[in-house]
Amino acid sequence: xxxxxxxxxxxxxxxxxxxxxxxxxxxxxxxxxxxxxxxxxxxxxxxxxxxxxxxxxxxxxxxxxxxxxxxxxxxxxxxxxxxxxxxxxxxxxxxxxxxxxxxxxxxxxxxxxxxxxxxxxxxxxxxxxxxxxxxxxxxxxxxxxxxxxxxxxxxxxxxxxxxxxxxxxxxxxxxxxxxxxxxxxxxxxxxxxxxxxxxxxxxxxxxxxxxxxxxxxxxxxxxxxxxxxxxxxxxxxxxxxxxxxxxxxxxxxxxxxxxxxxxxxxxxxxxxxxxxxxxxxxxxxxxxxxxxxxxxxxxxxxxxxxxxxxxxxxxxxxxxxxxxxxxxxxxxxxxxx
Numbered sequence: 001x002x003x004x005x006x007x008x009x010x011x012x013x014x015x016x017x018x019x020x021x022x023x024x025x026x027x028x029x030x031x032x033x034x035x036x037x038x039x040x041x042x043x044x045x046x047x048x049x050x051x052x053x054x055x056x057x058x059x060x061x062x063x064x065x066x067x068x069x070x071x072x073x074x075x076x077x078x079x080x081x082x083x084x085x086x087x088x089x090x091x092x093x094x095x096x097x098x099x100x101x102x103x104x105x106x107x108x109x110x111x112x113x114x115x116x117x118x119x120x121x122x123x124x125x126x127x128x129x130x131x132x133x134x135x136x137x138x139x140x141x142x143x144x145x146x147x148x149x150x151x152x153x154x155x156x157x158x159x160x161x162x163x164x165x166x167x168x169x170x171x172x173x174x175x176x177x178x179x180x181x182x183x184x185x186x187x188x189x190x191x192x193x194x195x196x197x198x199x200x201x202x203x204x205x206x207x208x209x210x211x212x213x214x215x216x217x218x219x220x221x222x223x224x225x226x227x228x229x230x231x232x233x234x235x236x237x238x239x240x241x242x243x244x245x246x247x248x249x250x251x252x253x254x255x256x257x258x259x260x261x262x263x264x265x266x267x268x269x270x271x272x273x274x275x276x277x278x279x280x281x282x283x284x285x286x287x288x289x290x291x292x293x294x295x296x297x298x299x300x301x302x303x304x305x306x307x308x309x310x311x312x313x314x315x316x317x318x319x320x321x322x323x324x325x326x327x328x329x330x331x332x333x334x335x336x337x
Contacts, residue, residue: 015122017132017139018233024122027083029093031105031119034086036060037094039159040137042152063103072104082120089133091126096133097140107298134160138175151203154189159198161186182212195230204241209248218252222263237269250276 036043036059043059054062063069076082082105085099095102095197102119109116112253138156148156157175160166168186172179179288188207192198194271209215209229219225229248247269251262254276262272280290295301305315 013122015124015136020132022124022128022132024124025145026120026122028118029088029121029123030117031102031109032117033093034088034100034102034119034121035092035101037089037096039133040096040099042148043099058101060103060106062109066100069100069103072100073107076101076104077108085120085122087136088121088123089126090123095121096124097137111237129253131160131164131166133162135174149200149203150185150207151189151200154185154203157182158186158189158193161191191226195226198229202233205238205244208241208245212245212249214249214252214253218248218255221274222259226264228263232269243269243323249275250281252280254279298335 010025011026013026014021015024016022036056038059043063048257082101084101086101087096088094089096096194105116105119111147134156138160157171160171161168166174168179168182171177171182175182184207188203188210191210192202192206229238229244233244238244251259251272253268254272258267258272258275261267261275262269267275306312308315
């Protein structure tokens with residue numbers, strides 16, 4: 001598409017969305033006629049914090065405070081305009097793609113309204129479906145040149161799946177991400193919404209919280225754990241997402257009384273992590289030994305080993321070697337005491 005068309009001209013073209021040709025018109029339009037797209041995942045995560053629809057001015061202020069928009073203002077000024085036109089839905093003139101560019105143009109126009117009064121745009125049909133809009137945004141930002149952050153990706157995928165009914169296998173084909181990753185992103189977003197956690201800064205905490213199997217087992221054992229962890233994040237007792245990942249994994253792995261006292265409030269986060277460390281959950285060799293001991297005590301292990309008559313001598317030999325080595329290690333440990 002020719003992006004050097006003069007102001008007076010408009011050029012008809014088309015874009016391909018999921019194999020479907022959508023007509024588009026390229027032209028320059030007055031930037032004051034355009035509107036921000038509140039459903040854009042980046043704006044949605046940025047300005048819907050309290051659940052109320054923001055004004056155009058509030059959105060603009062939020063965007064202009066962001067570093068990438070400040071850099072964009074300088075780049076547009078130096079270049080003399082946009083290289084990539086904004087993408088607009090006809091009719092309501094909402095900017096589906098390019099909201100940061102619109103904010104930058106408005107900032108420039110506030111100082112020179114004549115020079116920056118018009119902006120290059122690709123105008124899509126007014127009746128384009130929301131499904132096609134989201135597919136277009138996914139092309140740009142999930143495997144396109146300007147990637148969304150995981151929080152923004154999750155917002156996009158959540159609404160495609162929950163609101164528009166697109167199934168996870170179809171999403172995987174549509175945006176070329178693994179099903180497991182899509183499922184996890186949607187699950188984290190769903191958890192945050194259910195617990196009224198709207199701030200993007202919280203994403204990394206809950207992304208880690210819902211990732212580990214040990215933590216998942218602890219959550220299943222103690223349903224009240226979710227509210228407890230959210231409270232400790234709110235208070236700053238759990239200072240970072242990495243602290244949550246490493247510390248809660250240890251507490252969950254320790255289980256038993258340590259996990260129970262943590263849930264009951266008898267141990268705070270730091271105390272519970274320290275107790276888990278003292279139990280040896282962070283010692284790799286000790287954990288290997290514990291797993292081996294647990295395996296040995298399982299009835300299935302005994303049954304599986306003893307039922308194979310043809311391999312009994314081999315099993316006996318291996319256990320005798322283990323017994324000899326265990327005796328040596330026990331003696332060394334005793335000598336060190």
